[in-house]
Amino acid sequence: MNRHLLKLQQIANAPSRVIIGLMSGTSLDGLDIALCEFKGAGIGTSIKTLNFKTISYSPEFKAELRSISSKLMVDLQKVTLLNAYIGTYFAELILQCLEEWKFPVENVDLIASHGQTIFHAPISIHGLDSYPNATLQIGDGDHIAFKTGVITLSDFRQKHIAAGGEGAPLAVYGDYLLFSSLTENRILLNIGGIANFTFLPAGKESDLIFSSDVGPGNTMMDQFVQTHYKNMYYDEDSKLALAGSINKKLLDALLDTPFYDFGFPKTTGPELFSLDYLNEAIKRTQLQGISNEDIMATLSEFTVQGIVRAIEQCVPKNNPFTIYLSGGGMHNPLLVKKIGDYLNCELKTTADLDINPDAKEAILFALLANECIAGEKPAYKNRPEMPATAMGKISFPD
Ligand SMILES: Nc1ncnc2c1ncn2[C@@H]1O[C@H](COP(=O)(O)OP(=O)(O)OP(=O)(O)O)[C@@H](O)[C@H]1O
Numbered sequence: 001m002n003r004h005l006l007k008l009q010q011i012a013n014a015p016s017r018v019i020i021g022l023m024s025g026t027s028l029d030g031l032d033i034a035l036c037e038f039k040g041a042g043i044g045t046s047i048k049t050l051n052f053k054t055i056s057y058s059p060e061f062k063a064e065l066r067s068i069s070s071k072l073m074v075d076l077q078k079v080t081l082l083n084a085y086i087g088t089y090f091a092e093l094i095l096q097c098l099e100e101w102k103f104p105v106e107n108v109d110l111i112a113s114h115g116q117t118i119f120h121a122p123i124s125i126h127g128l129d130s131y132p133n134a135t136l137q138i139g140d141g142d143h144i145a146f147k148t149g150v151i152t153l154s155d156f157r158q159k160h161i162a163a164g165g166e167g168a169p170l171a172v173y174g175d176y177l178l179f180s181s182l183t184e185n186r187i188l189l190n191i192g193g194i195a196n197f198t199f200l201p202a203g204k205e206s207d208l209i210f211s212s213d214v215g216p217g218n219t220m221m222d223q224f225v226q227t228h229y230k231n232m233y234y235d236e237d238s239k240l241a242l243a244g245s246i247n248k249k250l251l252d253a254l255l256d257t258p259f260y261d262f263g264f265p266k267t268t269g270p271e272l273f274s275l276d277y278l279n280e281a282i283k284r285t286q287l288q289g290i291s292n293e294d295i296m297a298t299l300s301e302f303t304v305q306g307i308v309r310a311i312e313q314c315v316p317k318n319n320p321f322t323i324y325l326s327g328g329g330m331h332n333p334l335l336v337k338k339i340g341d342y343l344n345c346e347l348k349t350t351a352d353l354d355i356n357p358d359a360k361e362a363i364l365f366a367l368l369a370n371e372c373i374a375g376e377k378p379a380y381k382n383r384p385e386m387p388a389t390a391m392g393k394i395s396f397p398d
Pocket residue numbers: 024025026027028029190191192193194218222233234235236237238326327328329331332333361
């Protein structure tokens with residue numbers, strides 16, 4: 001028998017497991033690396049975050065990723081090269097972090113790598129009758145396993161699609177296991193490139209959990225800033241948006257897309273919510289002379305409206321809830337203030353639930369690996385956005 005199979009069995013049966021979770025999101029800004037210790041699995045899961053770091057990508061690497069992300073036409077050789085390159089690069093970054101943290105790589109049981117999404121194509125985006133939901137993450141797990149010597153799980157989204165989902169959001173699995181409360185209705189709202197939320201009704205009722213993408217988070221604001229301001233990657237502390245005014249005509253044009261009429265749950269990506277989408281709305285409204293600040297104020301309101309309307313539509317009325325934020329958008333003061341004002345609810349972050357909000361998504365992928373290897377029966381019903389299935393492909397180191 002392959003000795004790694006025996007090792008996997010030992011890892012699954014051990015009282016605790018050390019798992020590294022890796023996430024690199026649609027903002028293409030850097031790699032999140034979370035070193036986690038897990039005890040148990042399913043509803044008995046407990047997690048200790050031993051260490052966390054975000055390693056920013058160089059401007060050159062960001063440009064490489066941007067050249068192949070969310071585009072219909074790309075250089076296929078570049079995609080192929082980056083698939084291998086990213087795997088090796090992520091392995092190097094892991095080894096660097098472990099050295100810095102003085103944590104021996106031999107003590108890591110598993111690595112869980114999300115990879116880099118380069119195209120997300122649910123049917124609602126590709127619109128082609130004869131093709132299924134599809135999504136593509138690159139950064140091959142074999143390279144990570146070989147270079148680090150650690151069994152690696154990767155490519156988590158394919159099984160979700162195979163089992164009937166759209167490949168996202170996957171956060172719901174971790175949200176349910178880690179954050180459900182007996183007494184409080186909770187919304188876990190992640191504002192990354194794309195925004196998504198999980199509704200967790202009080203009482204841990206698994207059949208009432210709900211999760212969906214809601215539209216853009218930071219992606220359109222980030223893309224606009226990167227295109228119009230040299231050496232700026234985002235609108236730090238909402239300065240540009242605060243200096244402008246919302247243009248109602250443009251806002252209505254941005255909100256006028258079939259995505260907002262599709263039923264929930266649904267997913268989306270920068271494939272739809274792009275600068276082309278903004279430019280088309282500007283053209284349609286004949287607002288070519290609009291100032292950059294007014295565009296940023298309007299894009300900020302667009303993000304807020306997508307989030308607020310989705311929560312209002314999906315969460316039962318007259319049910320007070322608390323929102324727990326995560327993702328880079330929670331550092332955008334204008335977004336956060338408006339969401340709180342419109343929804344008239346308490347806004348906290350997952351730090352109030354003992355999970356670093358910047359590390360949450362990386363921790364989530366470590367949790368999915370923990371479930372895949374040590375989980376028994378799923379603790380929830382099979383649902384469209386939450387198929388009851390184990391996710392992640394296993395790469396042995398040799
Ligand atoms: N101080 C700040 N002011 C305004 N925006 C901020 C601030 N700090 C971070 N952000 C926003 O957060 C973004 C990074 O978010 P994050 O790291 O969650 O993205 P991501 O991991 O790619 O997300 P996802 O995978 O969920 O799409 C930045 O590009 C920026 O838009």
